[in-house]
Amino acid sequence: xxxxxxxxxxxxxxxxxxxxxxxxxxxxxxxxxxxxxxxxxxxxxxxxxxxxxxxxxxxxxxxxxxxxxxxxxxxxxxxxxxxxxxxxxxxxxxxxxxxxxxxxxxxxxxxxxxxxxxxxxxxxxxxxxxxxxxxxxxxxxxxxxxxxxxxxxxxxxxxxxxxxxxxxxxxxxxxxxxxxxxxxxxxxxxxxxxxxxxxxxxxxxxxxxxxxxxxxxxxxxxxxxxxxxxxxxxxxxxxxxxxxxxxxxxxxxxxxxxxxxxxxxxxxxxxxxxxxxxxxxxxxxxxxxxxxxxxxxxxxxxx
Numbered sequence: 200x201x202x203x204x205x206x207x208x209x210x211x212x213x214x215x216x217x218x219x220x221x222x223x224x225x226x227x228x229x230x231x232x233x234x235x236x237x238x239x240x241x242x243x244x245x246x247x248x249x250x251x252x253x254x255x256x257x258x259x260x261x262x263x264x265x266x267x268x269x270x271x272x273x274x275x276x277x278x279x280x281x282x283x284x285x286x287x288x289x290x291x292x293x294x295x296x297x298x299x300x301x302x303x304x305x306x307x308x309x310x311x312x313x314x315x316x317x318x319x320x321x322x323x324x325x326x327x328x329x330x331x332x333x334x335x336x337x338x339x340x341x342x343x344x345x346x347x348x349x350x351x352x353x354x355x356x357x358x359x360x361x362x363x364x365x366x367x368x369x370x371x372x373x374x375x376x377x378x379x380x381x382x383x384x385x386x387x388x389x390x391x392x393x394x395x396x397x398x399x400x401x402x403x404x405x406x407x408x409x410x411x412x413x414x415x416x417x418x419x420x421x422x423x424x425x426x427x428x429x430x431x432x433x434x435x436x437x438x439x440x441x442x443x444x445x446x447x448x449x450x451x452x453x454x455x456x457x458x459x460x461x462x463x464x465x466x467x468x469x470x471x472x473x474x475x476x477x478x479x480x481x482x483x484x485x486x487x488x489x490x491x492x493x494x495x496x497x498x499x500x501x502x
Contacts, residue, residue, distance in 0.1 A: 200225040200352060200383040201246065206255030208241050215241045217407040219255070223400075226381040228374065230388065230398030232496060237405045239387045240280065243354050246385070247277050260351060273301065276350035280357050282341035286330035290321055290340050293329060294347055301348035308347075315343035318373070320366075334361040342370065353377065356387045371397060395492040409499050418489045424464045425488040428457045431481035440474055455483075 201223040208216040216238040223229045233239050244250045246257060248268045257264035259271050284293050294312045303311065316322040319339035329337060338361050345353065358374065359367040374397055377384050388394050394401055395414055403409045410417070430437065434457045441447055441457060446467050450459040461467060464487060472485060 200227075200260060201229075201385070202258040203246070204256045206242070206245065206257060207253050208238070208245060208250070209253045214406065216245070216252075219404065219408055221402055221408065221411055223383055223385065225383055226378055227399040228378065228384040228386055228397050230386050230394035230401040231404065232388070232391070232394055232401055233404040234500060239404060240356060242404070243277070243279075243356060243385065243387060247275055247354055248272055273348075274351040275354065276345040276348070276352070277354040278341055278345045278356055278358055280360070282338070282344070284329045284337060284340060284344070287328065289326045290316065290329055290332070291325040293340065294344060297344050298347045303348060311347050311349065315346050319343055319369070335363055335366050338362055339366060339370070342373075350382070352383045352385065354385045354387070357389065358386070359388075359390065359393060391491070391493045391496055401492065403496060403499050405500060414492055417492070417495045424462070425458065425460050425490065426464055426468075427486045427488050428475075429483040429486075430455050430457075431483055437475055437478065437480050440478055441471065444471065458488075 201221075203222070204220050206216060206219045207214065219238075219242065221229075231239055231242070241250070245252050246259070246264070248264065248271055251265075259267075260274060262270060264271060285296070288296075291312060294316070295308070298308050298312065313322065316325050319342065321336065321339060321343065324332070324336070329340065332340065338358075342355075342358060345355075355374070359370050362370060371393060374384055374386065384397075386394065386397060398414070400411060400413055401417070402411045428434070432455070434452050434455050438450065438452050438457060441450055441459065444461075444467065446461045446463070447459045448461065450457065468485070472482065475482060
């Protein structure tokens with residue numbers, strides 16, 4: 200659905216986005232992660248035709264971005280980090296106004312306005328001025344505005360920012376359900392748990408792309424696997440045995456549990472287990488703890 204080749208953007212002498220390339224499959228959720236100032240919002244603005252790239256090529260839904268701006272804008276829904284709504288009119292009037300840009304038939308327009316206001320629990324407050332909405336309600340209204348024309352592609356910049364836990368849960372469920380609707384989602388977020396749970400692929404950027412991968416592949420490629428052993432006896436009895444293995448680092452003993460890190464556990468684990476069992480250890484379980492996206496992200500950003 201989206202093909203990006205060697206995309207760059209300069210603002211004067213500042214290189215905001217540096218030679219970025221990636222592809223996003225139709226109907227997938229693409230997590231776009233990076234620190235503040237990494238070029239995430241600039242990338243979204245280029246892909247949504249709001250600003251022109253300095254160089255590079257973008258193809259969206261089979262059409263070149265530079266030559267098909269009107270069509271591409273018609274299939275996009277974009278939620279910016281600070282969405283502006285007209286506060287002196289009601290929620291329903293806001294959606295009537297914004298939906299008018301997409302050429303929807305009147306019947307479909309009314310159906311969609313009702314559908315999305317109800318989806319985000321705003322229908323009963325549809326005639327209230329947006330100025331009296333809470334920050335979370337304004338965010339939900341902005342998401343409804345993003346969806347009003349049922350776009351093929353959603354650009355979501357911090358979609359759960361300012362939402363209470365219940366509303367954030369509802370929005371995350373909605374994003375996940377977009378796979379069933381065959382909608383492609385470009386998810387820009389600082390919430391790494393959210394990105395981990397929702398994304399088919401994550402892209403970590405810091406002006407240039409550091410890594411693009413699935414979470415499973417990122418976890419498999421991380422150096423220094425974490426291991427946890429739980430015993431049926433005090434774990435301190437067996438700490439000395441484990442310290443004899445030069446491959447083990449960062450060993451930590453907690454009551455009936457020992458945690459440590461090591462390279463290539465597949466080769467050493469059988470030897471460790473045999474030595475522990477031969478020493479009388481009753482092992483409840485021996486488990487590899489997969490690194491979280493947060494750990495992987497921080498390692499990559501700091502490297």
